[in-house]
Amino acid sequence: MSYEQDEEDQYAPNFSVGSFPKEFGYGAFDGDGEGPSGPLSGEQKPRILLMGLRRSGKSSIQKVVFHKMSPNETLFLESTNKIIKDDISNSSFVQFQIWDFPGQIDFFDPTFDSDMIFGGCGALVFVIDAQDEYNDALNRLHQTVTKAYKVNPSIRFEVFIHKVDGLSDDYKMETQRDIHQRANDDLADSGLDQIHLSFHLTSIYDHSIFEAFSKVVQKLIPQLPTLENLLNILISNSAIEKAFLFDVVSKIYIATDFSPVDMQSYELCCDMIDVVIDVSCIYGLHEDTGAAAFDSQSSSLIKLTNGTILYLREVTKFLALVCILREASFDRQGVIDYNFLCFREAIQQVFELRSKNQVAYNSSSQANSSAVGESGPNTSSGASGASNGLLSNTAPLDNSPNNTSESLKQSNTVLYPVQDSAVAM
Amino acid sequence: MNAVVSLCHFCELHGPNVLLSTQPCRSQKHTTLKSSHAFYGPPESIEAPRYVLSPPCEACQAVSGNTFITSDHETQTSYVSSQVPWQSETEGLVRQACTRSLSCEVSPGKEGILVFSDDLGLGSSCGCSVLSHTFLIRDSLARGFHRWFSIIVLTKDRLLLLNLWPFLEKNISTFVAELQMSANKVYEAEQVERPQRAIRLNGAYCADKSSRPLSELTGSPKVFAQLHLWFVWLLRNASTRLRETLPSVDLAIPFGSLEECEDKFIFVSARKDANYLKTHPSADNESSVNCVVESTGPSVSSLSMLRTLLGAVNFASIVFCLLVGRQIVVRGQPASLVASILFTLKTLLPQGCVRLIPFSSQYRSPTECNMLGIDARAAVPQPSPQVARLEVLPPLDCETPESVNQLKEAHQFTFHLKWPGQLPIKWPTFLAKLDRAMHSEQLSNATLMLQIGALRMETLNAARALHYVDTNEKKDSCDPRDKTALLQALGVNLSDREVLTFWSKSCLSI
Numbered sequence: 001m002s003y004e005q006d007e008e009d010q011y012a013p014n015f016s017v018g019s020f021p022k023e024f025g026y027g028a029f030d031g032d033g034e035g036p037s038g039p040l041s042g043e044q045k046p047r048i049l050l051m052g053l054r055r056s057g058k059s060s061i062q063k064v065v066f067h068k069m070s071p072n073e074t075l076f077l078e079s080t081n082k083i084i085k086d087d088i089s090n091s092s093f094v095q096f097q098i099w100d101f102p103g104q105i106d107f108f109d110p111t112f113d114s115d116m117i118f119g120g121c122g123a124l125v126f127v128i129d130a131q132d133e134y135n136d137a138l139n140r141l142h143q144t145v146t147k148a149y150k151v152n153p154s155i156r157f158e159v160f161i162h163k164v165d166g167l168s169d170d171y172k173m174e175t176q177r178d179i180h181q182r183a184n185d186d187l188a189d190s191g192l193d194q195i196h197l198s199f200h201l202t203s204i205y206d207h208s209i210f211e212a213f214s215k216v217v218q219k220l221i222p223q224l225p226t227l228e229n230l231l232n233i234l235i236s237n238s239a240i241e242k243a244f245l246f247d248v249v250s251k252i253y254i255a256t257d258f259s260p261v262d263m264q265s266y267e268l269c270c271d272m273i274d275v276v277i278d279v280s281c282i283y284g285l286h287e288d289t290g291a292a293a294f295d296s297q298s299s300s301l302i303k304l305t306n307g308t309i310l311y312l313r314e315v316t317k318f319l320a321l322v323c324i325l326r327e328a329s330f331d332r333q334g335v336i337d338y339n340f341l342c343f344r345e346a347i348q349q350v351f352e353l354r355s356k357n358q359v360a361y362n363s364s365s366q367a368n369s370s371a372v373g374e375s376g377p378n379t380s381s382g383a384s385g386a387s388n389g390l391l392s393n394t395a396p397l398d399n400s401p402n403n404t405s406e407s408l409k410q411s412n413t414v415l416y417p418v419q420d421s422a423v424a425m
Numbered sequence: 426m427n428a429v430v431s432l433c434h435f436c437e438l439h440g441p442n443v444l445l446s447t448q449p450c451r452s453q454k455h456t457t458l459k460s461s462h463a464f465y466g467p468p469e470s471i472e473a474p475r476y477v478l479s480p481p482c483e484a485c486q487a488v489s490g491n492t493f494i495t496s497d498h499e500t501q502t503s504y505v506s507s508q509v510p511w512q513s514e515t516e517g518l519v520r521q522a523c524t525r526s527l528s529c530e531v532s533p534g535k536e537g538i539l540v541f542s543d544d545l546g547l548g549s550s551c552g553c554s555v556l557s558h559t560f561l562i563r564d565s566l567a568r569g570f571h572r573w574f575s576i577i578v579l580t581k582d583r584l585l586l587l588n589l590w591p592f593l594e595k596n597i598s599t600f601v602a603e604l605q606m607s608a609n610k611v612y613e614a615e616q617v618e619r620p621q622r623a624i625r626l627n628g629a630y631c632a633d634k635s636s637r638p639l640s641e642l643t644g645s646p647k648v649f650a651q652l653h654l655w656f657v658w659l660l661r662n663a664s665t666r667l668r669e670t671l672p673s674v675d676l677a678i679p680f681g682s683l684e685e686c687e688d689k690f691i692f693v694s695a696r697k698d699a700n701y702l703k704t705h706p707s708a709d710n711e712s713s714v715n716c717v718v719e720s721t722g723p724s725v726s727s728l729s730m731l732r733t734l735l736g737a738v739n740f741a742s743i744v745f746c747l748l749v750g751r752q753i754v755v756r757g758q759p760a761s762l763v764a765s766i767l768f769t770l771k772t773l774l775p776q777g778c779v780r781l782i783p784f785s786s787q788y789r790s791p792t793e794c795n796m797l798g799i800d801a802r803a804a805v806p807q808p809s810p811q812v813a814r815l816e817v818l819p820p821l822d823c824e825t826p827e828s829v830n831q832l833k834e835a836h837q838f839t840f841h842l843k844w845p846g847q848l849p850i851k852w853p854t855f856l857a858k859l860d861r862a863m864h865s866e867q868l869s870n871a872t873l874m875l876q877i878g879a880l881r882m883e884t885l886n887a888a889r890a891l892h893y894v895d896t897n898e899k900k901d902s903c904d905p906r907d908k909t910a911l912l913q914a915l916g917v918n919l920s921d922r923e924v925l926t927f928w929s930k931s932c933l934s935i
């Protein structure tokens with residue numbers, strides 16, 4: 001139809017089948033709800049971009065982390081020919097879109113709309129193949145970072161030094177040092193030392209990629225300080241050594257307590273999730289009920305021979321808490337379970353609130369995290385302080401006065417066990 | 426056909442790249458090549474084989490500077506295939522289309538045909554439209570065991586491309602199927618010899634060695650010559666099916682046969698018949714009313730003249746009434762002037778919408794006619810929004826019918842429009858464009874008629890599409906959102922709806 005467009009046409013002033021730069025990808029037909037002015041899109045999902053030279057392992061990372069692909073299967077992945085937008089928000093807690101780019105195409109070419117690509121982007125993950133010669137990769141990194149920064153200065157830049165599985169430890173360290181040095185020198189040379197790059201050594205053949213991705217994702221979760229405080233309070237009151245809040249599907253942890261993470265305990269916890277899911281897939285699923293492998297009843301306890309216990313509990317549909325603790329501390333399982341319930345309730349409130357009202361949330365989360373921060377010292381100083389800590393933690397999150405009084409009542413009945421647990425420490 | 430047909434691929438090392446482009450060349454004087462073959466294109470087109478790519482890779486270097494030429498002596502056209510078109514401007518367009526066809530306008534993991542174009546406005550002349558067929562060729566050494574290719578047809582004429590879609594789709598699919606078949610054979614033979622899965626799992630695989638040219642993948646060394654011949658055939662036959670011409674000013678657009686046309690397209694008739702009006706003023710007057718049109722005396726000969734006589738606003742009101750199917754009554758003397766006004770206005774409507782009585786002694790109802798000329802003495806109903814009346818008044822100083830008959834020029838009369846209705850704030854597209862075209866002094870009358878012909882055709886096409894959807898809507902309930910989207914695609918705004926309803930009712934209803 002040659003219905004010539006008319007500047008007076010209010011209906012569709014710029015309609016065309018494929019508007020190259022503006023709707024790069026698949027434009028309005030993509031169905032990913034990313035319409036430029038869609039009133040339904042509401043809360044914009046932040047994006048994580050995966051960029052890097054061809055064959056550096058971007059698609060592999062995306063498949064292994066978010067689609068449970070086994071690392072060997074990535075040997076048969078095709079070379080990516082267009083931006084693959086993967087919306088993982090309905091299977092996991094992580095409300096993100098991952099965009100996997102083809103390595104061969106220069107997206108800073110003026111034919112592409114870089115505002116549209118980098119505008120709403122939360123983090124840019126640049127993947128460098130460490131098994132290969134990386135001069136070109138560093139040049140591309142520099143180019144990408146400087147140009148993306150111009151479009152959107154709030155992007156977080158993460159550099160994955162990838163495929164380190166084939167490298168010796170010495171060589172790994174040397175490579176990281178070298179890449180770190182040269183990338184930052186390049187930035188300094190062009191007067192952009194305010195740009196911060198984070199470096200991670202990764203491989204899809206072990207848990208390092210999950211660890212690294214966890215860190216990337218955590219930086220994009222506005223509730224992170226609250227979650228971390230809640231975990232701190234939980235572990236200090238329950239004699240837990242380490243606790244991770246896991247996104248079950250991707251096995252990335254979205255928060256942990258303040259104690260340092262060592263790779264081994266993270267791997268242990270990842271493996272535990274696999275075991276639980278596998279076992280309940282095999283024995284727990286009834287075809288007629290169509291139940292999920294992970295639900296509110298999911299919980300598991302594994303005792304290791306070295307006197308350590310792994311304890312997993314469901315927190316929300318997508319989240320699980322996995323704790324590592326000494327066998328001796330587990331004598332008081334009732335206390336731990338009780339504390340866990342308080343913890344779960346608090347978490348649920350955090351996210352209920354988010355879904356209720358994004359704007360209201362922003363202010364209250366700040367209020368909340370500062371409240372928790374103040375109660376932190378109390379927690380360690382005394383038992384009753386601890387219970388107050390839990391309380392003060394939940395109270396500011398409540399919108400309705402009813403709820404608050406209810407949780408107050410509840411907590412009164414429970415003050416003793418918490419005290420006990422604190423004594424047991 | 427003025428188009429470029431290209432084969433593109435997505436190289437694992439270099440991304441999207443053009444492998445072969447075929448385009449027709451014509452020129453007045455023809456050159457004789459060394460090999461004593463006639464060549465009709467400009468000599469530059471084959472002089473320097475244009476081809477730059479560093480670092481070269483076998484897969485991207487398909488024809489490596491060779492040029493294929495096929496000449497059609499009958500039409501004096503030479504078809505030239507080289508890696509990229511020789512004009513750098515076209516080369517840019519083809520490269521961009523290549524990137525889009527392989528890396529943007531693809532449904533994930535799906536092969537198939539689609540058309541995309543620049544968003545420079547649908548009728549704009551600078552944008553180009555591309556029909557692209559993306560497909561996979563199996564390759565045991567490729568990372569995903571297959572590689573993406575595409576055949577694209579790039580033209581400046583979107584309508585032509587859309588009309589040719591069924592033809593192109595059918596034939597390109599045949600080419601693709603043939604390529605895929607030979608590639609499958611090669612692939613299977615290679616897999617039997619060296620099962621790739623096992624090799625890769627053992628770690629003895631080096632992907633960067635995998636960039637092989639299409640000739641190797643299909644096992645036919647002459648595959649590019651073959652493709653050249655296919656593309657030439659495509660270009661040549663496409664032009665024998667449909668040709669680009671100016672739209673016709675002919676009123677007698679054959680509506681009846683359009684309904685039967687299977688592809689759901691209206692074919693623009695190329696017949697020119699601009700004199701139709703002047704030579705047969707009463708040709709379509711089937712009514713029994715006696716027609717008293719004299720060929721002499723004052724008359725209105727063109728729309729611009731009418732517009733000058735009435736003034737722009739009155740003219741727009743009359744045209745609006747006409748387009749949306751309200752009755753136009755022209756009352757006055759002499760009959761020739763009244764009838765000529767109606768005949769002039771009639772050019773705006775398609776044949777099916779016109780029920781015209783050039784001159785009658787008494788009023789006829791809107792069910793009988795939508796354009797009526799009547800005697801000055803005849804009684805007429807009060808003007809209403811449904812009926813617009815144009816009074817043709819003689820100058821005050823001539824009272825007698827005789828003195829009126831003496832007047833020779835239309836501008837000696839005064840014209841009064843009696844229509845209580847209101848023009849909508851937003852004019853229908855047809856009216857707005859007509860107004861703009863007539864407003865500009867530069868358009869000659871002949872050009873204006875072409876513009877009107879095009880406007881009529883556009884509106885009719887939209888009416889047709891709408892009619893088609895409406896009749897189907899009754900049968901199976903279709904999504905109203907689809908309809909809104911369709912209207913948007915057609916560029917139909919709210920004020921156009923009334924026009925389209927009238928047109929589809931009168932021209933297309935079965």
Ligand SMILES: Nc1nc2c(ncn2[C@@H]2O[C@H](COP(=O)(O)OP(=O)(O)OP(=O)(O)O)[C@@H](O)[C@H]2O)c(=O)[nH]1
Nearest residue numbers: 054055056057058059060074075080103163203204
């Ligand atoms: N040894 C090792 N190989 C890896 C790792 N990650 C990916 N690979 C391999 O790297 C190759 C390329 O992976 P892809 O993920 O397809 O690369 P890509 O970055 O998406 O490449 P393009 O889509 O072409 O941009 C595959 O053969 C993977 O098996 C890793 O951590 N270690």
Ligand SMILES: [Mg+2]
Nearest residue numbers: 058059079080
């Ligand atoms: Mg990829």
